[in-house]
Amino acid sequence: MDHGRLMDDQMMLGSQVYPYTTQPQNSHCIIVNQIDGGEESKPVKRRRKRRSKGSSATNEEDVAEIGGMLRKRKLTDEQVNMLEYSFGNEHKLESGRKEKIAGELGLDPRQVAVWFQNRRARWKNKKLEEEYAKLKNHHDNVVLGQCQLESQILKLTEQLSEAQSEIRKLSERLEEMPTNSSSSSLSVEANNAPTDFELAPETNYNIPFYMLDNNYLQSMEYWDGLYV
DNA sequence: TTGTGTTTTACGACCTCC
DNA sequence: GGAGGTCGTAAAACACAA
Numbered sequence: 713m714d715h716g717r718l719m720d721d722q723m724m725l726g727s728q729v730y731p732y733t734t735q736p737q738n739s740h741c742i743i744v745n746q747i748d749g750g751e752e753s754k755p756v757k758r759r760r761k762r763r764s765k766g767s768s769a770t771n772e773e774d775v776a777e778i779g780g781m782l783r784k785r786k787l788t789d790e791q792v793n794m795l796e797y798s799f800g801n802e803h804k805l806e807s808g809r810k811e812k813i814a815g816e817l818g819l820d821p822r823q824v825a826v827w828f829q830n831r832r833a834r835w836k837n838k839k840l841e842e843e844y845a846k847l848k849n850h851h852d853n854v855v856l857g858q859c860q861l862e863s864q865i866l867k868l869t870e871q872l873s874e875a876q877s878e879i880r881k882l883s884e885r886l887e888e889m890p891t892n893s894s895s896s897s898l899s900v901e902a903n904n905a906p907t908d909f910e911l912a913p914e915t916n917y918n919i920p921f922y923m924l925d926n927n928y929l930q931s932m933e934y935w936d937g938l939y940v
Numbered sequence: 941t942t943g944t945g946t947t948t949t950a951c952g953a954c955c956t957c958c
Numbered sequence: 959g960g961a962g963g964t965c966g967t968a969a970a971a972c973a974c975a976a
Contacts, residue, residue, distance in 0.1 A: 786948075786971095807961075826950055829963075834947095836964090 787827070791817045795824070799831050 787795070798813055805813075805828045814821040 805962080810962095823949080825962080827948095830949070833964080 787819075787823075791819065795827050795831070799828065799835075803828075803832055803835065 794817055795813070798809075802809075805825060810821050810824050810828075813819075814824045817824070
């Protein structure tokens with residue numbers, strides 16, 4: 713729900729103002745932030761003082777005093793719409809443009825400047841949120857891809873282990889055979905079979921067996937697509 | 941009822957640019 | 959040095975959950 717909009721609408725039904733205290737309160741005290749540690753650090757001054765009655769926004773339409781309280785008008789829908797339109801055209805505000813907008817909307821130029829400052833801040837926040845969402849999405853995809861690859865590694869490791877076991881068995885059976893049958897083609901192939909599985913036969917450009925697996929090739933396509 | 945979060949307007953402090 | 963920027967926050971009204 714858009715609370716601000718709702719508040720605006722409600723304000724429009726009654727008076728267009730809301731309370732605004734005149735006196736500095738406790739929260740307007742000096743706040744000094746210091747970096748932890750004994751070293752002498754530069755204090756960050758945070759002096760708070762609300763604008764007192766009679767300073768810049770003294771336009772009677774903008775500020776009125778009721779029961780010791782200053783009342784500050786909330787901008788009307790029309791004013792906000794105009795400001796939004798202007799902001800859409802250009803986020804920065806030169807002096808001449810500020811005066812022009814203020815004149816057209818019946819606002820104090822200071823109000824226009826403040827509105828633009830706050831609008832820029834909101835815009836920046838929104839951009840940051842969008843950027844964060846994009847990065848998070850990318851990160852999630854990378855993590856997903858990593859999981860898929862890890863699961864493939866597990867599967868292929870199992871296959872490799874089974875194949876090695878099979879080769880061992882075949883070798884053992886061959887060794888048990890009488891030596892005069894050593895001229896058979898089977899024994900030659902078995903004796904030349906790789907037992908460690910680091911590399912495929914030379915005919916495949918020294919590409920490891922697992923790289924010839926279809927799943928592996930698909931996963932590589934996935935990564936290529938991810939980084940385009 | 942009360943505490944907490946959101947939105948809007950406004951301001952102080954500090955920074956940058958001309 | 960002044961104008962205008964960012965950043966952090968106050969204050970008020972309101973919604974909503976506990």
